[in-house]
Amino acid sequence: MKNAWWKIIGVLLIIYSLIVGLLTPLRTGISDASPTSFKTGETIEINVQGYNSFYTKSSNELRAWLKMDSVNALTANNIEVLDDRNLSLTFILPAYLPTSHKVQDFTLIVDSPKDGAAILPGGIFVTQDSIDVASGDSLWVNAEITNLHEKETINFPYRNILYETIRNLYYHVPLWFAMFILFITAMVKSIFYLRSFNPVHDQKAAAFTSVGILYGILGLVTGAIWAKNTWGAYWSWDVKQNMTAVGMLIYAAYFVLRASFEDPEKRARISAVYNIFAFATLIPLLYVVPKLTDSLHPGAGGNIAFGSQDLDNTMRMVFYPAIIGWALFGTWLATLVFKITSLKERWLDQQDGF
Amino acid sequence: MNLLQEITFLLKKEFTLEWRQKYAISGIFLYVLSTVFIIFISFQKISPQLWNVLFWIVMLFASINAVVKSFVQESGNRQLYYYQLANPLAILLSKMLYNAMLLLLIGVLTFVALSFIAGSPVEDAYNFAMALFFGSVGFSITFTFVSAIAAKADNNSTLMAILSFPVVIPVLLLLVNLSAHSIGLLGGTQVSRDIMMLLAVDLVLLALGMVLFPFLWRD
Structure with missing residues (x-):
């Protein structure tokens, strides 16, 4: 047994990695959103499917954004909790976007105090009929993304595809x-x-x-x-x-x-x-x-x-x-x-x- | 005698030996020609991409057949006699050098034969020549060393194929990439990087062959 310590350590480390690696839950995420394509100037409704989420437990404190870039984001006007895994978000899109792209992709962010923040990177696309950056700037109601929650318990990152x-x-x-x-x-x-x-x-x-x-x-x-x-x-x-x-x-x-x-x-x-x-x-x-x-x-x-x-x-x-x-x-x-x-x-x- | 003199002397010996037993080299040439002919009969029309792949496949098999005999054409006892007379390293290097020239010749022949029946899609002749040159050197280094290993075993032709095919794949893939550039199948400006990488792989294999060969020839 005297020279067996490294064998024991090896086996223990493998057992540890198997147990912790398989049992630790994933962080909350957004597994699906539909529909994903919209036009400017509409009031839109996005159905969000959560992953490992418990929306009903913090239904009043939920917040959601459509993030365009590091500065600009839109906040959801209405959040309706259907059940633990499903949300219905309502956004009002302005007639013009403050960008010169014809089609702009948005990152969807849902934050809840219970689960922490979940994002769907670049998953929502908005098409504008005509490009007018100046009126886009003036129409834009910016909502800063602040105080995102993090889940307290031990968990692994949630990644789409993975x-x-x-x-x-x-x-x-x-x-x-x-x-x-x-x-x-x-x-x-x-x-x-x-x-x-x-x-x-x-x-x-x-x-x-x-x-x-x-x-x-x-x-x-x-x-x-x-x-x-x-x-x-x-x-x-x-x-x-x-x-x-x-x-x-x-x-x-x-x-x-x-x-x-x-x-x-x-x-x-x-x-x-x-x-x-x-x-x-x-x-x-x-x-x-x-x-x-x-x-x-x-x-x-x-x-x-x-x-x-x-x-x-x-x-x-x-x-x-x-x-x-x-x-x-x-x-x-x-x-x-x-x-x-x-x-x-x-x-x-x-x-x-x- | 210093190493360089020994190498030139042994190289001369290889050429004389080849010249006396013409069947080996003419056999390889016939092999290349008949393979190219079979390719022509079966494909009729060959696209540049196919041309590129077929060229290197013909080259690969012809090279293995040409190099496999390096260490077995002369009997074990005579080999031992050589090792007493000359530096074993000089023997290895002369064989590598001789095989590199032989493979270059085979490559040129394959190119001519394939171009004759299917046309040449090569746009950048300089790059293709570089690929052919470094390819012959890389094949020669790898196959000569592997044939030295295989010659020590009894069923050496089977062993030669088993050992050399996986080992030569890095060189082969770099070559296919490089000649695809010269044919115009791949864009980009990474040709010089690919050549450097091929050269680096060649040099590593050469250095390793030189370090390890002294352990190999002794019986």
């Missing part, structure tokens, strides 16, 4: 990080082998590589499930998905290579060389090629990475422990694989009468 799948961040991404840690360890062990020619290092490299492949496949599967819910298909031949599959092929070839040698010394040496070479090709595969073409994946094809905008401090509390947990757990798995192979080897040696 919805509940935002939790996959704690499984897909940490598995991916941990896979990299495992492959790097395997490469370092291969370098150790080539420096010392101690067969233990080679067996460890093979063990870390095998667990790395397992993590890679799990990362690919969790990614495919996420893609089904956000991109619309499990496999959309996205460059990031394709390159990951190729990366797994590179490492699968490592085991084919190992299997094709009879002599253990030769096998260890050649596969150590290949392992280092494989890692060097994995980097351009996963970080250079996806930047060249269009991709749906965050952090590729000119997209911003997930962390820069959508990761808040509550998510970090689960995300970072999950990375450490999966990495420690993977290391544990690799040491087990190593023990099994070395025991098998010893048993075979005894069978041969060494």
Whole structure:
């Protein structure tokens, strides 16, 4: 038990990330608004569908805005609560907008003291027949957006398109990080082998590589499930998905290579060389090629990475422990694989009468 | 003898060997021509996009077939003799250099053959030549090193395909991108960046090959 503390920490961190990651509710949001297109000079009614919202509990204190830009916003003239999930908002649109765009998009904001603020970014479109910025300015009744509430309890951000799948961040991404840690360890062990020619290092490299492949496949599967819910298909031949599959092929070839040698010394040496070479090709595969073409994946094809905008401090509390947990757990798995192979080897040696 | 002299000497040896056994190089040329002919029969009309992809596929398979023999055409004992005589690094580099020239020749032949039957959609000849040059070098570095690995195993031609296809994909995709630029399929001004990236990948693979080869040749 003395040397098992890191295994326990790894398992505890994974359990923590599973429990907290799956049970923490999402913040309130707006899942749907209809209709979404309007014309200037009308009194409009928008039916809002809330997510994780409890409108009836704070029906008198609800506030709603249509936000045009950082300065200009319209407030709702009437808010009718239909039930906990449904609102009917009434706005009076002026005849002209203080903008030179023909079609202007508005962000819908609903604020309640109970749930906190919810937004639907750029979800409402208003078309003006003729553009007149000056009269738009004079007609505009600006309502400043102030004192937005925040929900007190622990929760995760609500994002349109992502919805509940935002939790996959704690499984897909940490598995991916941990896979990299495992492959790097395997490469370092291969370098150790080539420096010392101690067969233990080679067996460890093979063990870390095998667990790395397992993590890679799990990362690919969790990614495919996420893609089904956000991109619309499990496999959309996205460059990031394709390159990951190729990366797994590179490492699968490592085991084919190992299997094709009879002599253990030769096998260890050649596969150590290949392992280092494989890692060097994995980097351009996963970080250079996806930047060249269009991709749906965050952090590729000119997209911003997930962390820069959508990761808040509550998510970090689960995300970072999950990375450490999966990495420690993977290391544990690799040491087990190593023990099994070395025991098998010893048993075979005894069978041969060494 | 210093490294440079050794390399030129070994390069001469490779050329002499090739010249004596003409069947290998003529086999590759025949392979390219018959593939292009089959392409023509099956497609009849080839769009620029298809042309681009087919060119690199023909190039890829011809290259693998050309390079796979680098370390197996001579017997293991004679190889060991070479390693005693010359710096192993010089042997690797001379083979890479020789293969790069061979692949460049194959690339030019593929280009001529494909242009002859389907017309050439290349608009920016300079960029295409750059892609062809760095592509040959990249293929040569990757395939030569992988063939050195595969030669150590028994069923080396199968292993060659398994090991080299995934490993060469970063280079191949950069090349397809680059030649798509020169054909006019892709706009933008990122050509120089792509060439730099290709060069960087080539250099990394070359450096790694040079560092790792001393562990590979010993038996």
